[in-house]
Amino acid sequence: MLTFTKEVRGNVLVLSLKGNLDAITVPELKPEIDNIVSERKTAVVVDLSGLTLIDSSGVGAIVSLFKRVRALSGDVKVAGVTAQPKEIFRLLRLDRAFDIHPTIEEAVAKFPR
Amino acid sequence: MRDMSGVGSGRIRISVPARLAYRDAVGALVHSVCIQLEQQRKARSGTADEVLSAFNEAFNNLVKHGWKGREPGGADIEVELLPGKIVLRLMDLGAGFDPDHISAPDLSGVGSDVSEGGYGLFIMRSFMSEVQYQRGDGDQANVLTLVRNLDQDHGDVH
Numbered sequence: 001m002l003t004f005t006k007e008v009r010g011n012v013l014v015l016s017l018k019g020n021l022d023a024i025t026v027p028e029l030k031p032e033i034d035n036i037v038s039e040r041k042t043a044v045v046v047d048l049s050g051l052t053l054i055d056s057s058g059v060g061a062i063v064s065l066f067k068r069v070r071a072l073s074g075d076v077k078v079a080g081v082t083a084q085p086k087e088i089f090r091l092l093r094l095d096r097a098f099d100i101h102p103t104i105e106e107a108v109a110k111f112p113r
Numbered sequence: 114m115r116d117m118s119g120v121g122s123g124r125i126r127i128s129v130p131a132r133l134a135y136r137d138a139v140g141a142l143v144h145s146v147c148i149q150l151e152q153q154r155k156a157r158s159g160t161a162d163e164v165l166s167a168f169n170e171a172f173n174n175l176v177k178h179g180w181k182g183r184e185p186g187g188a189d190i191e192v193e194l195l196p197g198k199i200v201l202r203l204m205d206l207g208a209g210f211d212p213d214h215i216s217a218p219d220l221s222g223v224g225s226d227v228s229e230g231g232y233g234l235f236i237m238r239s240f241m242s243e244v245q246y247q248r249g250d251g252d253q254a255n256v257l258t259l260v261r262n263l264d265q266d267h268g269d270v271h
Binding site (some may be wrong): 059070 | 133134162169222231232233
């Protein structure tokens with residue numbers, strides 16, 4: 001099961017994911033990713049502190065968001081990766097590819113005001 | 114089915130439809146067995162998450178590639194405990210795939226060069242000690258065997 005919420009902090013959109021992001025739940029998130037891109041959000045934080053499990057499909061969804069926002073000359077930062085998702089990020093070297101921060105606040109602060 | 118109470122040795126076999134909706138039910142069993150191994154200090158902490166990650170990728174592949182464009186059939190899943198190892202077998206009559214012909218993803222990408230896919234088999238191979246595939250023929254099932262040696266360090270790339 002996946003739940004997600006959106007919150008605006010200044011000029012930054014924070015997308016918080018809770019539960020599992022995997023082959024089963026990614027189709028629920030894809031329309032939201034499409035919305036973020038179509039609304040041309042260029043400063044996005046993906047908060048994964050509530051994420052308990054991710055698989056390769058979930059990774060693909062986050063990478064897709066990252067690349068599409070980058071294509072708008074924006075940036076995506078990741079916050080709060082722990083437990084199994086952290087292990088997957090480490091294994092796939094996404095901890096080097098993404099700008100990852102311990103908390104939402106720290107990730108938001110990295111965007112220019 | 115032999116007794117797995119106390120998680121010594123034994124084997125459980127489950128038959129489910131080859132649909133993603135059934136993955137988490139079997140995955141919960143796999144995770145539970147591994148958690149018991151961790152609690153009994155027969156496996157190090159983190160084993161359960163890693164074996165579950167590998168199982169999920171294997172089941173995803175079975176569903177997405179084995180039955181693509183066809184009405185899904187069934188899948189048999191075996192969870193077997195042997196001395197020093199846990200063995201998962203996923204068996205089905207789907208189209209199958211040959212993991213030996215799937216190349217490893219390029220993990221060197223940064224920025225817009227990060228790959229969106231191709232990670233599933235890599236996750237399986239990294240978290241398991243052995244990944245073997247035997248393609249079926251006719252009524253003989255495809256068998257994907259995942260072996261995790263309980264003394265394996267995490268995240269090893271094979």
